[in-house]
Amino acid sequence: MVPTATRLGAVLVIAAHPDDEVLGCGGTVAKLAASGTAVHLTFLADGVGARCETDASLSPVDHQALDQRRNSARRAANILGATSVSFDDLPDNRLDSIPLLEITQRIEALIAQHRPSMVLTHHAGDLNIDHQRVHQAVITSCRPQRGHPVQTILSFEVPSSTEWQPPGSGAVFAPNWFVDISATLEQKLAALDAYAEELRDWPHPRSRQGVEHLARWRGATVGCEAAEAFVLARNLD
Known part of the structure; x- marks a missing residue:
């Protein structure tokens, strides 16, 4: 379920x-x-x-790979119809080396900028350490205080x-919130194709087939053609 646009303010997707x-x-x-x-x-x-051969600054080749990855993200965002896309520069697969306070403050700045009513982010139990740290920082940034804009926090699953x-x-991903994406599955797959080098x-x-099969299975579990599954962390209605 996704609230209608008349009930839902801006949405912020915070990914590693x-x-x-x-x-x-x-x-x-896309929906x-x-x-x-x-x-x-x-x-x-x-x-x-994390793919660099050393821990030193990115080489020209690494910078080229970074530009390619970000351009892929921009293409995917256009396909999905996202309003904006932004990039930070924290070290890949090393977010456990960054104080949680620093990550939290960066997220708090994003929340202050966009004033989202809903945040979508990683699940706490993911194997990837960056996913874990982002989840923890999001929850910290979204402490339920008076006047805080975020009313709904959803954690998504990332294949592999x-x-x-x-x-x-780690925490088990046990979804309790599903979004019917039957009408937008092809957009999701087209956006995935923008990241062809990552597939x-x-x-x-x-793989493209793996992502589609997961969407079909999540849909089948709730009686629709395709779905994405989430764990609801908090919802204020």
């Missing part, structure tokens, strides 16, 4: 890396945008630094991270 937003909630972003809701996408980590966390090692061959979960 470019492509997480399409994998986790691309169909929902919200089509309803007239302003959807802002933001990425906290650069998404390529959420389901790779073994039982007992893997079937049967990898981050």
Whole structure:
């Protein structure tokens, strides 16, 4: 379920890396945008630094890869109809090396800028450390204080991270909020194609087929053609 545009203010998607937003909630972003809701996408980590051969500054080749990843994110955002897309420069797969306060403050600045009523972000139990830290910082940034704009917080699943966390090692992704994306699944897959360099061959979960199969399965569990699944962290109606 997604509230109608008349009831829903701006939506902020806070992701660790470019492509997480399409994998986790691309169909929902497209559905919200089509309803007239302003959807802002933001990425906290650069998404390529962990692939560098050293911990030093990015080389010219690395900068080229970074530009390519960000251009892919912009193309995907256009396909989905997002209102804006922004990039931070925190180190890829090293967010555990950054004080939580610093990450939280950056998210608080984004919330102050966009004043979203809904935030979509990572699940706490993901295997990827950046996903875990982003989730923790979002929850900290969205402490339920008087006057805070965020009324709804949803955690999405990211194939090849959420389901790779073994039982007992982290919080289980047990979805209790589903969005029917039957009408926007093709947009989600088209946006995923913008990240062609990040896709893997079937049967990898981050393959095009894997992403579609997951959407179809999530849809089948709630009686529609395709869906995206979320864990509701908080909702104030």
